[in-house]
Amino acid sequence: MKFLQTLKNIWKIEELRNRLLTTLGLIAVYRFFSFVVLPGIDTSALTALQGQTREGIMSLLDMFSGGAFSNASIVALGIMPYISASIVMQLLGMAVPFFQKLQREGESGRRKMNQYTRYLTVIILIFQGWAYLANLSVQMGYAGAALPTGFWFRISSVIILAGGSMFTLWLGERITDKGIGNGVSMIILIGIIARLPQSFVQEFISRAGANSAGGLVMLLAEIILLLAVTVFSIMLVQGTRKVPVQYAKRVVGNKQYGGARQYIPLKVNAAGVMPIIFAQAIMFIPLAFVGYSASASTSSFGIALTDMNGFWYNFVFAFLVIIFTFFYTAITINPTQMAEEMKRNNGFIPGIKPGKRTAEYLDTIMSRITWPGSFFLAFIAIMPVFAGFLGINAQFAQFFGGTSLLILVGVVLDTLQQIESHLLMRHYDGLLKSGGRIKGRTGSIAAY
Numbered sequence: 001m002k003f004l005q006t007l008k009n010i011w012k013i014e015e016l017r018n019r020l021l022t023t024l025g026l027i028a029v030y031r032f033f034s035f036v037v038l039p040g041i042d043t044s045a046l047t048a049l050q051g052q053t054r055e056g057i058m059s060l061l062d063m064f065s066g067g068a069f070s071n072a073s074i075v076a077l078g079i080m081p082y083i084s085a086s087i088v089m090q091l092l093g094m095a096v097p098f099f100q101k102l103q104r105e106g107e108s109g110r111r112k113m114n115q116y117t118r119y120l121t122v123i124i125l126i127f128q129g130w131a132y133l134a135n136l137s138v139q140m141g142y143a144g145a146a147l148p149t150g151f152w153f154r155i156s157s158v159i160i161l162a163g164g165s166m167f168t169l170w171l172g173e174r175i176t177d178k179g180i181g182n183g184v185s186m187i188i189l190i191g192i193i194a195r196l197p198q199s200f201v202q203e204f205i206s207r208a209g210a211n212s213a214g215g216l217v218m219l220l221a222e223i224i225l226l227l228a229v230t231v232f233s234i235m236l237v238q239g240t241r242k243v244p245v246q247y248a249k250r251v252v253g254n255k256q257y258g259g260a261r262q263y264i265p266l267k268v269n270a271a272g273v274m275p276i277i278f279a280q281a282i283m284f285i286p287l288a289f290v291g292y293s294a295s296a297s298t299s300s301f302g303i304a305l306t307d308m309n310g311f312w313y314n315f316v317f318a319f320l321v322i323i324f325t326f327f328y329t330a331i332t333i334n335p336t337q338m339a340e341e342m343k344r345n346n347g348f349i350p351g352i353k354p355g356k357r358t359a360e361y362l363d364t365i366m367s368r369i370t371w372p373g374s375f376f377l378a379f380i381a382i383m384p385v386f387a388g389f390l391g392i393n394a395q396f397a398q399f400f401g402g403t404s405l406l407i408l409v410g411v412v413l414d415t416l417q418q419i420e421s422h423l424l425m426r427h428y429d430g431l432l433k434s435g436g437r438i439k440g441r442t443g444s445i446a447a448y
Contacts, residue, residue, distance in 0.1 A: 006423075009423060010419065010422075010423070013422055013423070013426055015422070016180070016419065016422040016423075019178065019179050019180045020179070020180055022174075022175070022178045022179045023175050023179030023180050023181065023186065026171050026174055026175050026179060026183075027175075027186070027187075027190050029171060030066075030075070030168060030171050030187060030190070031066065031190070031194070033068075033073065033074060033075045033164065033167070033168075034065065034066050034067060034068035034071065034073050034075055035068075035071060035073060036073055036074050036075075037071060037072050037073060037074075038072050038073070038074055038076075038157055038160060038161070039156075039157075039160070040147070040148040040153060040157075041072045041136075041147070042140070042145050043072075044143075044145075045140045045143040045144070045145030046070065046071065046072055046139075046140070046143070047143055048139040048140065048142040048143045049070055049072065049135075049136060049139040049140070050070040053069060053070040054394065054395060059394065059395065059398065060280065060398070060403070061078075061080070061284075062195075063191060063192055063195050063398060063404060064078055064079070064080055064188055064191050064192070065077070065078035065080075065191055066078075066190060066191030066192075066194040066195070067191075067194060067195065068191075072136060073164070074160050074161065074163075074164040075164040075165060075167065075168050076132060076161060076164070077125060077128055077129065077132065077161050077162075077164065077165040078165060078168060078187075078188075078191065079165070079168055079169060079172060079184055079187050079188060080281075081121050081124040081125050081128055081165055082117070082118075082121045082165070082169050082184070083184075083277060083281070084121075084124055084281050085117050085118075085120040085121040085124055086117055087277070087278060087281055088120060089113060089116060089117045089120065090331070093113070094331070099113070099116075118166075118169075121165075121166070121169070122162060122166070125158075125161065125162035125165050125166070126158060126162060128161075129157070129158035129161040129162055130154070130158060132161060133147065133154060133157055133158065168187060169184070171183065171187065172184040172186070172187050175187075180415060180418055180419065181411065181414060181415040181418060182411070182414065185407070185410075185411045185414070186411065186415070188407055188411075189407060189408060189411040189412070192404045192407060192408060193408070195395065195398075196399060198395070199393065199395040199396040199398070199399065200396060202393050202395060202396065203219065203222070203392065203393045203396040204219060206393055207219040207222075218391075222387075222390075222392055222396075225387075225400065226399065226400055229380070229383060229400055229401055229405065230405065230408075230409065232376075232380070233380060233401075233405055233406055233409045234409055234413070236268065236269050236373065236376055236377065236380065237269060237272070237406070237409055237410055237413065238413075239267065239268035239269065239373075240265040240266060240267050240268065241265075241266045241268065241365065241369050242263040242264065242265055242266075243263060243264045243266060243349060243362070243365060244261055244262075244263055244349065244350060245261065245262050245263065245264055245342060245347045245348070245349055246261050246347065246348055246349070246350050262347075264338070264362075266333075266362075266365060266366060266369060267373075268369050268370075268372070268373040269325075269373045269376075269377060270328075270329045270332055270333050270366070270370070270373075271324070271325050271328035271329050271332065271377075272406075272410060273403065273406040273407055273410055274324070274328050275320075275321045275322075275323075275324035275325040275327075275328055275374070275377060276321055276377065276381050276403045276406060277403065278320070278324040278327075278328070279317055279320035279321045279324055279381070280317075280403055282320055283313070283316070283317055283320070308384075308385065309385055309388055314382045314385055317381060317382060318378040318379075318381060318382050319378075321374070321377055321378040321381045322374040322375065322377075322378050325370060325373065325374035325377055325378075326370060326374060329366065329370050333366055335358075335359040335360075335362035335363040335366065336359045338358075338359070338362055339354070339355060339356070339358040339359035339362060340355075342354065342358060343355055343358070349361060377406075379401075380401040380405065380406065381401065381403070382401070383400050383401025383405075384397045384398050384399075384400050384401050385397075386400075387400035387401070
């Protein structure tokens with residue numbers, strides 16, 4: 001009953017209702033274009049491409065695009081080129097003085113950084129568009145068909161693919177401005193969810209078969225395992241270590257300020273899902289050199305770094321996740337700045353001198369909680385491989401961890417947090433019966 005009452009309360013708030021309807025409408029537009037095939041492509045000859053994206057690293061590309069990649073859709077390249085460009089710009093912001101200066105210029109610098117990010121996105125799209133058409137030509141050849149010949153077909157198709165991806169980015173920005181949640185994250189979320197029903201049905205059919213080991217009992221065990229991993233992911237996203245901060249008393253005129261004790265919540269996983277996004281982007285690089293070349297794909301190096309079930313792929317992937325967790329945490333959490341702000345507001349950590357000692361203490365605490373957080377994050381990132389060892393269907397196994405599960409958990413929590421904020425501002429009950437609050441996340445893909 002409380003859930004139905006909450007839905008009624010959401011519908012009563014006109015602004016929230018309009019934002020939800022706008023979000024659903026823009027998502028419907030994106031899903032429609034994911035089924036619009038490139039001009040000149042024979043849809044009956046896409047069976048080989050769809051088979052290529054059922055498992056392996058290509059399945060991730062197809063998952064992030066909600067099946068548009070395997071449909072040879074005009075939005076096949078999806079939002080990932082923009083994410084890649086954003087990652088590059090963040091790295092440049094750390095290493096190149098020109099971009100460091102832009103980051104310190106406030107809103108005007110942020111607009112310029114966004115503009116450069118879009119320029120870089122277009123450049124990436126041009127290269128990825130040519131690579132996508134090359135792969136599509138090979139896969140259609142396996143089906144006994146061929147892409148239309150001619151230079152102008154390639155040029156026009158690359159322009160359409162780039163335009164489709166930029167249109168997807170525009171839809172994401174409209175969701176952020178006029179809808180609910182972060183648009184870029186929401187589009188990736190919808191792409192992942194779109195694959196879930198089909199993957200579950202395929203797993204159900206395979207387990208219900210007469211020759212299946214364990215049958216439906218095994219399917220029930222898989223669902224319980226999926227729920228357990230999901231709960232663990234939520235704990236990882238929301239886990240914090242609270243550091244007490246005491247504020248000194250100040251008397252201004254006849255009023256007394258400060259004197260209260262507060263807590264700084266330091267997240268166990270301050271980097272969110274971004275280390276996995278970073279690592280996944282790096283692991284896509286071998287695919288660009290290997291996946292579209294029949295001769296190169298036969299090399300042992302190419303096979304090792306494109307085999308998602310292989311030891312070396314997962315070892316390198318997990319190692320990159322751990323490294324990028326520390327890297328991104330160092331970007332998002334600045335102990336020196338936190339210590340300066342506490343000192344400026346007459347705050348101090350009991351037993352720790354203000355200033356440099358406080359910064360060193362906070363840095364030590366962050367290092368201690370980031371180590372287990374990074375290993376847990378790496379474990380979740382490679383969980384789909386362990387699910388595959390249990391005989392779970394490759395497509396369904398993608399939901400047992402990895403990028404997909406953490407994006408699902410993080411984006412859903414962010415969206416629910418925004419909805420709850422609207423309810424509480426208008427004096428309605430929140431989404432939790434216990435009166436607790438849904439915690440968001442930081443350092444997520446939503447930052448883009």
